[in-house]
Amino acid sequence: MLTKRIIACLDVDGGRVVKGVQFEKLRDAGDPAQLAKAHSESGADEIVLLDISAAHQHRATLLDTVRRTASQLFIPFTVGGGIRTLEDAAAVFSAGADKISINSAALADPALITRIAERFGSQAVVVAIDAKRRENGSHWEAFTHGGRSGSGRDAVAWAREAESRGAGEVLLTSMDCDGMATGFDCDLTRAVADSVRIPVIASGGAGGAQHFVEVFRDGHADAALAASIFHYGFSRLRDLKQQIGSAGIAVRWPC
Amino acid sequence: MIAIVDYGAGNLVSVRKALDWLGQDCLITSDPTRIADAAKIVLPGVGHFASTAALSRSGLQAAIANAIGRGVPFLGICVGMQWMFERSQESPETPGLGLLPGECERFPASVKSPHVGWNQLEVAASARLFRGLPQSSYVYFTHSYRVPVVETTTANCEYGGRFSAAVERDHVFGVQFHPEKSGEVGLALLRNFCAF
Numbered sequence: 057m058l059t060k061r062i063i064a065c066l067d068v069d070g071g072r073v074v075k076g077v078q079f080e081k082l083r084d085a086g087d088p089a090q091l092a093k094a095h096s097e098s099g100a101d102e103i104v105l106l107d108i109s110a111a112h113q114h115r116a117t118l119l120d121t122v123r124r125t126a127s128q129l130f131i132p133f134t135v136g137g138g139i140r141t142l143e144d145a146a147a148v149f150s151a152g153a154d155k156i157s158i159n160s161a162a163l164a165d166p167a168l169i170t171r172i173a174e175r176f177g178s179q180a181v182v183v184a185i186d187a188k189r190r191e192n193g194s195h196w197e198a199f200t201h202g203g204r205s206g207s208g209r210d211a212v213a214w215a216r217e218a219e220s221r222g223a224g225e226v227l228l229t230s231m232d233c234d235g236m237a238t239g240f241d242c243d244l245t246r247a248v249a250d251s252v253r254i255p256v257i258a259s260g261g262a263g264g265a266q267h268f269v270e271v272f273r274d275g276h277a278d279a280a281l282a283a284s285i286f287h288y289g290f291s292r293l294r295d296l297k298q299q300i301g302s303a304g305i306a307v308r309w310p311c
Numbered sequence: 312m313i314a315i316v317d318y319g320a321g322n323l324v325s326v327r328k329a330l331d332w333l334g335q336d337c338l339i340t341s342d343p344t345r346i347a348d349a350a351k352i353v354l355p356g357v358g359h360f361a362s363t364a365a366l367s368r369s370g371l372q373a374a375i376a377n378a379i380g381r382g383v384p385f386l387g388i389c390v391g392m393q394w395m396f397e398r399s400q401e402s403p404e405t406p407g408l409g410l411l412p413g414e415c416e417r418f419p420a421s422v423k424s425p426h427v428g429w430n431q432l433e434v435a436a437s438a439r440l441f442r443g444l445p446q447s448s449y450v451y452f453t454h455s456y457r458v459p460v461v462e463t464t465t466a467n468c469e470y471g472g473r474f475s476a477a478v479e480r481d482h483v484f485g486v487q488f489h490p491e492k493s494g495e496v497g498l499a500l501l502r503n504f505c506a507f
Contacts, residue, residue: 058430058470059449096494101429130329132451132492149322154492176322177358179425179453224453225427255427278428308429308449311494 059306060272061279062297063102063257064095064286068137069109071121075235075284085284089124095286096131098293099311103129104157104227104281106184107137108202119151126152134182136227145172149180157227159184160200163207163214166221173222181225182257183218187211187244188231196244203231212247219252226256227281233261235284240267245275257281265299272305313337313505314349316375316391318365326355326388329491329498335505343374351505352378356390360415360456361402363394376408384482384507389454392478392485401456410483411463415456422471425455430468430488432476438465440477440484440503448496450476450488457487482507 066073066088073085085091092103105125107118122135135148136157145156156176162169162183173181186203187196196211207214215226228248230241240261249256255278258271262282271277286293301307315326317339330337330353337353338345346352352375356363366372379385387395394407399415407415418424434446441448457474460467466477468487478485484504490497 058426058428061428126325127328130332130491130498131494150324152324152328154322154325179357179427180322224425253423254425255423278423311449 057306059101059308060268060277060300061101061257062099062268062293062300062307063104063279063281064092064100064293065104065106065259065281065283066091067106067108067283068118068121069107071118074108088121089128092125092133093128095293096129099297099309100131100286100293101308102132102134102279104134104136106157107135109137119147122148122151122153134227136182136184140168142168142171142175145176149176155180155182155224157182157184159186162218163198163200163209166217169218169221169223173224178222178224181223182227183215183223183225184227184229185211185215185218185248186229186231189241189244196247199231211244212251215248215252215256219254223254225254226252228256228258230258230260234259236261237263237285239263240271240275240277240280242271242275245271245277249276249278255279265296265303268296268300269303269305272300312349313351313353314346315339316346316352316354316366316371317341318362318369318371322357323355325489325491326353329501330505333498333502333505341369341371343370346371346374346378349378349383351384351507352386353504354385354387354391354394356388356392356394357453358390359401360390360393360399360407361405363390363407364402364405366394367406372408376410379410379483382482384504385484386504387485388491389487389489392487393456393458395478395483395485396458399456411461411478411480411485413458413461415458417456419471425453426457426470427453429493430470432466432468433473434466434477435464438477438479439507440479440486440500441466442503444496444499450490450493450496452476452488454487
């Protein structure tokens with residue numbers, strides 16, 4: 057049976073892992089290469105490295121960090137942040153990433169999704185969507201530049217377009233829930249997951265095993281991503297997978 | 312030397328990284344003469360079956376077929392495994408190598424496609440590539456087409472029905488999943504291949 061993936065995310069700024077709360081308040085949480093390896097050994101199904109400063113500072117992704125992290129990692133490895141062109145993506149792939157994640161650049165130029173997918177395959181293209189509930193409460197808007205700017209696009213419609221342009225997965229972050237540790241946004245996740253045929257990775261709000269169970273069961277997520285709950289103590293990931301498994305969700309266990 | 316065949320499709324870095332990690336002497340190459348010299352051949356592949364058409368155009372197909380004929384161990388990964396068969400519904404006009412009989416087919420509409428993620432194998436006790444590994448190991452898949460269960464199947468997997476996760480015959484091996492992305496299980500499998 058295909059298992060639900062538990063993905064550990066490393067938000068990186070200046071070559072160090074940091075953790076934000078609702079896209080703000082950063083603090084240092086360690087070396088990305090060491091953390092990625094430790095997460096892999098404790099049962100993470102995949103690693104996502106997001107260079108969170110890249111998009112707004114308009115600088116290249118930290119290829120050196122990617123190379124160092126990839127060299128010791130033998131599970132899927134996704135890199136995002138600051139990838140604006142096919143050439144940026146190619147450099148990240150040759151540094152050792154298996155997939156790239158694009159957000160602002162895809163919204164600005166949706167054909168970029170197709171260009172990267174045609175060269176590297178759809179399985180290598182993750183479209184990241186940062187979504188925030190609109191004030192009237194009924195829909196979600198996709199945001200760009202690390203949550204700084206609204207795009208005016210409906211998040212569900214954008215996910216469908218991304219799929220049709222060749223995206224292989226959607227990484228969906230709820231800006232409302234991010235860093236709150238009160239659970240994923242199951243409504244948002246379900247709205248997107250039920251609208252596309254590609255896998256949807258839920259992100260933002262993980263605080264405990266029950267939150268993962270809910271987003272898999274009620275949010276129809278194929279995978280769920282978290283950052284801060286894994287950073288301080290690696291036994292948590294192992295325990296978490298065991299608890300999710302005991303709740304009847306198929307996970308890779310033992311790893 | 313292990314030749315990792317480069318035919319312009321996808322990303323070969325992760326395969327080389329895994330073989331480097333295992334201390335193997337390996338080379339990414341698109342040169343048929345290097346393939347002819349190789350002690351072992353790995354044919355990776357991600358993306359579309361049509362990309363394998365580059366193999367016959369470039370002389371790589373002849374070099375691979377010749378090496379296999381001489382008994383050189385061969386491992387096809389993902390689309391590389393699919394290419395070992397006769398053809399694929401993904402690109403009916405692109406012939407496979409036809410080393411093994413059979414055709415790659417689409418997943419049924421009852422499941423999401425592509426099949427992405429970690430799935431559990433059911434491994435035959437006789438499977439040489441899986442020597443020393445649990446018979447219900449988890450491995451990482453990402454693909455939209457699949458080889459049905461055939462005579463040469465040594466591991467199968469369930470997703471909208473059972474399909475071939477691994478095949479082997481003599482010194483020729485194929486895996487639908489990505490051993491270079493399947494953690495310790497994948498590394499152990501590659502180590503087994505390197506030992507042939």
